Amino acid sequence: MNKLKVGLIINPLAGLGGSVALKGSDGCSEQAISLGAKPKAQQRVIQALSELVEYKECIEFICAPGLMGTAVLDELGFSYEVLCTHESADLSEEANSAQAISSQITSAQDTKQAVQLLAQHKIDLLLFAGGDGTARDICEVLPEQMPVLGVPAGVKIHSAVYAINPQAAGKLIIEMIKGELVNLKMADVRDIDEQAFRNGVVKAKLFGEMLVPEEGRFVQMMKCGGIEKEEWVIEDIAAEIIEQMEDDVLYIIGSGATTKAIMDNLGLDNTLLGVDLVMNQELIASDVTESEILQALETAAQVKLVISVIGGQGHIFGRGNQQLSPDVIRKVGKDNIQVLATKTKIKTLSGRPMLVDTGDIQLDKELVGWYRIVSGYQDELVYPVSDGIS
Known part of the structure; x- marks a missing residue:
């Protein structure tokens, strides 16, 4: 051969x-x-x-x-x-x-x-x-x-x-x-x-x-760029997350236009393409690094990680948010991850699952499963996450 x-x-x-x-x-x-x-x-x-x-x-x-x-x-x-x-x-x-x-x-x-x-x-x-x-x-x-x-x-x-x-x-x-x-x-x-x-x-x-x-299973799609036209849906998602926010919980707010709407509605400065920390609806730190997140997690009694989906590709970890490292994700815990996405963005996946690519193969496997996705005000859907292999 x-x-x-x-x-x-x-x-x-x-x-x-x-x-x-x-x-x-x-x-x-x-x-x-x-x-x-x-x-x-x-x-x-x-x-x-x-x-x-x-x-x-x-x-x-x-x-x-x-x-x-x-x-x-x-x-x-x-x-x-x-x-x-x-x-x-x-x-x-x-x-x-x-x-x-x-x-x-x-x-x-x-x-x-x-x-x-x-x-x-x-x-x-x-x-x-x-x-x-x-x-x-x-x-x-x-x-x-x-x-x-x-x-x-x-x-x-x-x-x-x-x-x-x-x-x-x-x-x-x-x-x-x-x-x-x-x-x-x-x-x-x-x-x-x-x-x-x-x-x-x-x-x-x-x-x-x-x-x-x-090979559709193995090669990623092109990232969908630009701002969502359905701004009102993103506003509804932001309203739902803000309504759910609890006192004395550390919220790690990921990057993207959807999460930016949360910060805008809270009247807080936002790092569109970075990660911010919020507690009691106040900005604790902006554009944080991996080490800064880990340091904040040491003293946080409770934590929630709020992230959005990359339209077209479907990644929730491993594309532009490497501050959310395997160590960070493990400390947060799978049950404390909140995924946001409009139905339009989910439809761009054409039935393919959302993806994780953290750089830690075992963690990727642990993150596989079905997630509740906030897709509007008092509106959720259930959608799978895959490591692309399992």
Whole structure:
């Protein structure tokens, strides 16, 4: 049997800004590290490739050196051919730590160079880990007919070239190895202005398309952007949540237009794309980091986490709200998670379940189940959550 030739590129800086509330990592990796951010991209790829361990003999990897590729393959025992890339960055086999990441100055140009070199090897699939910025860099230099598949590791993932979670990426590759019928389709690559994003303004733009394996169970849809036209429904949802609020309970208010309506109706400043803390209908802290949430949870007698669904994609965790880390979610508890969504937003899922991709496989499994969704004033519906695998 012919081996599947897979090119591997990891952006080791991807996702660094998420847990420390920077809304992205472009141009701020050093700041993120100084704030205590820990690299996650390597672990995300390990989760994806762990699905493939029993198929080692069926895959031929060609990859960038060090933390851009070979470090993960060495850890899992995969054989590979390493690309001879740039000389400007020290990509030796260092520990996967913030210090190692900061010492290895990878750039968009490093990613583009690796893609160009992989194209010369006539690979069957380019597997890459990153966010929308990484996808955009790859799209700029990728040969039009080279299939790609993204392992979601960034903070913002609007593009439709990513698997719904790392494990799904591995399972899709298994289908290709087995010779299952996996169609290819062109999918949008979108990115936003991170500076505007940090100021609460979403400016998403189409930068191109890339060819991806078409498997609805494993590949995410494009994020639905823009503000809901049914503002009155969102206002009703906000009224319902405010009516339900209890005294002396810490409310962790997630990002999005639906949760923003709660804050607006309370007359509180809101971080549209961040996480805020509220108690007794007063703002306790705004745009909080993971560590700040954990600190607040230490003294909170009771807590509720209020989050909304990303329309089109369906994710409730793992897309733009990495401050809500596995540690945070476990301390809050599944029973204290309140999901908000208009019926229109749920309909955009076309019957597919909502999704969780926290980065912790066991936690994702624990979060699977049916949830009561606040969809209006005194109006609820029941809808399932999946980890995309179970």
